[in-house]
Amino acid sequence: MSSYPEQYLAFFYHFHTTRDYFECHEVLEDLWLECGRDIFYQGLLQVAVALYHHRNGNVGGARKMLLAAKRKLALYPSTWEGVDLADLLSKIEQYQDQMENGKIDLDDAPWNSFRLVLDNQLIQQIKEQFPEYS
Secondary structure: OOOHHHHHHHHHHHHHHHHOOOOOOOOOHHHHHHHOHHHHHHHHHHHHHHOOOHHHHHHHHHHHHHHHHHHHOOOOOEEEEEEEHHHEEEEEHHHHHHHOOOOOOOOOOOHHOOOEEOOOOHHHHHHHHOOOOO
16 A cells, blocks of 8 residues: 655645645645646645635636646546546536536535545545544
8 A cells, every 4th residue: 555645645634624725735735846846736736726716706716727727637547646536627617617607606605515536545544644534
């Protein structure tokens, strides 16, 4: 069983448990830089930044980041590094569609239910590092 980097695990902890998308960016940016600016990590970063922007009313910034994330993540197989990218790309499409059609109320935004589908090995490692992960 391969072990994922701590920053990677922290990204998912913050994405799902604290929903602190700024902190998602902070923890994964270090790994992204360490790994030579890997575009997979950059795509995940951009998803978190998009949600951060949208939560703060920057709809244009959210759109731009989602488009950039989708372009990068689409370069990978449907499952990569424990993440179901096919599902994530579908969620990005749905989110973009909702934004474009005015179906997202910023006061009642859908990020509370925006979850990434992760494989069991990744989930287990997150829970070992962050027992309060949910």
